[in-house]
Amino acid sequence: MTLLCFSCEVQLHVHRLGVLVVQHADIGPSAIWKADEYRCPKCGNRIIANFATKPLAECWQGQQFTAVMNVTRSTPGNVVHCREFPDPVYFQ
Ligand SMILES: [Zn+2]
Secondary structure: OOOEOOOOOOEOEEEEEEEEEEEEEOOEEEEEEEEEEEEOOOOOOEEEEOOOOOOOEEHHHOHHHHHHHHHHHHOHHHEEEEOOOOOHHHHO
């Protein structure tokens, strides 16, 4: 996968592998995904891409979801929060 910075016209580099993405719904956190963070070497613009094909945990999984949510709370610098579905294909 090649990712380009639109402003700088250079390829983004991997900055961190395995960031955690907490997906939020109206009821609160609904799923936790693993993905990678890329950064533009010129302007520093950061994006999250390369999402796993399935979430690490979903809210209906009870204790498993709680355990992964606790990991996100203990490593806040490694966590991104979003309201969008990272992989719409998964939900079809
Ligand atoms: Zn850039």
